Amino acid sequence: MELLKRNAVPLLLVAAQWPVGWLLSQTVNSYYLQIIVYIGINAMLAVSLNLINGITGQFSLGHAGFMAVGAYVSAACSLFLVNGWPAALALPAILLAGGLAAALAGLVVGLPTLRLRGDYLAITTLGFGEIIRVVILNTAAVGGARGLGGMPPLSDFASVYACTIVCVLVIWRLVHSPLGKAFTAVREDEIAAAAMGIDTTRYKITAFVLGAFWAGVAGALFAHFIGYIHTNSFTFLKSVEVVVMVVLGGMGSISGAIIAAAVLTVLTEALRFLADYRMIIYSVLLIVMMLTRPGGLLGRHEITQWRFWSSRTAR
């Protein structure tokens, strides 16, 4: 009961997504609605990667791999396991399946690689992301090179945003808890953190597994929103896209990651009219943003720290 009371506001917010989603589906055309849903999925990816890259300071380039695990496991689940279940039961089942599978993959990948630092970690995670993708590509049971289709459209605006809110809330609270302080300590100086009695490997793996879990959930939502998945959606470039969101938003800033996810998602759609020049303009905009705000949009601050608007600037 105490728990419920303490979480009343977020719970209400989560519950409110269903009426809001219904309202939007009645009024907004499905192209815009789809962009809005992509924003939610990308925000989840960015916030979860931010936990690994920004807050714990471990540079991972394998986020698309975990997203792929979540997408494929949940898709296989809904096709072969919970096929025919009512949506209210099937949705949590596939989300949990996708998230847990990705978390497990995160653990398997994290245990050996998190002993490495910096560039080495980046390269090994990149490698693992690709391995995951190639394994899926060669698994005939989940479609292989043909891709996997026919999933019921279980995720919509409401489920995506409900998950996004829970994801942001979990990570926000985590970061502002003693555990979060330990994450930050690992980022700031691993040796000093270890000297203070922090089991750095354990915290790094915790952050990694948690980040992978939410990437998996995002993947599950993505798979059931589009209804068809193919390994081409989870290439190294997707990982880079998420890293860009984190860096642009400001390493370590949760609200920054959300804003960057929204901006970049809308930008790629809005620049469509430029046809072939789209990706060039997109890149130029990124360069300009990084030149003017090298620390990212919000630096290490959060949007809630209103004072920084007037008196603080990011480092």
Add this chain to the structure above:
Amino acid sequence: MAHPISARRSTTVSVFALLCALLCVLPCVLLCVTGCKGKTDEIVIGEFGSLTGGTATFGTSTHAGVLQALDEINARGGLLGKKVKVVTEDDQSKPEEAVSAVLKLIKQNNVVAVIGEVASSRSLAAAPQCQRNKIPMLSPASTNPKVTEAGDYIFRACFIDPFQGSTMAKFAVNSLKLKRFAILTDTKNDYSVGLAQYFRETAKKLGAEIVAEESYSEGDIEFKAQLTSIKTKSPEAVFVPGYYTECALIARQAKELGLTVPLLGGDGWDSPKTTEIGGAAVDGTYFTNHYSEQENRPEVKKFIDTYKQRNAGKVPDAMAVLGYDSMMMMADAITRAGSTEGPKIRDALAATKNFAAVSGTITIDAQRNAQKSIVVLKIDAGRFTFVESVAP
């Protein structure tokens, strides 16, 4: 998180505020601009394809074909007394971008029908959106059987993998009188796996023997291990269903190893790059294709001449032909439907019968696949020469 208050830099703050404002306003404005509704005195048809990304030549070739068809249609006075406009969206060779692109075409540009995609994976991703919105979708070149199973609004202008694989097997057994085959498959490529499967089944049914089966992965450059193993089984021909880069390299290395039996392939061999990379080694190869530039039909000649004029002398590849044919088929359907309503165009497309396209006479069957003849080509001294045409 407490941070030391750094020096006050009002300029940075204002730049940041400006940037934020710009970032919020710019996309909205752009979305509105691009979302402008088309004029009512024109018929808008959507096209989505991979203009950039891994398979960019597919998208650009198809696009060139579609534009050529569009100009011809408009020169004839358009459709139903209205000018026709094509809105093209790039999907960067990514399935999820294909979904965005096709939704944008349907919801923002209010297209009456959609043409796309070449790659089966992207067609499969986009098809449910077209089906849901009751907008007919015509894929120029997705040969995977699953594509049109997405619903009764999804059509294709090309033959499907089973037909291609079994045609090559029939040709090899009946026309070339061969009995012992080896197969070298690209396991990463669904197209290749599919072709190999139907080739194997048909060849066995016709009493031939598959003496060796080896595999490689797209992007490989070294095939000597597989080829040596194939050589020891002494087949009379090797079926290599893959894309041109690897196939040409396989041909070269086969010749270097002294494996001189003819190679057999599918439409993935159709590219000027095949002879460029393979040189003399690809001579003697037989492959199935959508059309041959040497066919003597007037449609083919006219298409090639115009295409060369428009594209600086470039010889059209099969994708360009199929792009052109798709647009023409769609125009034909809209004319017969006498309307731009989705269900009516759908019915007209489904009723397409003996449509004289550049790539052959097209009849749409009950599964919304194009029933059309396939051509067998032989590479002879660096040229693709027409051998025979096989009716479905």
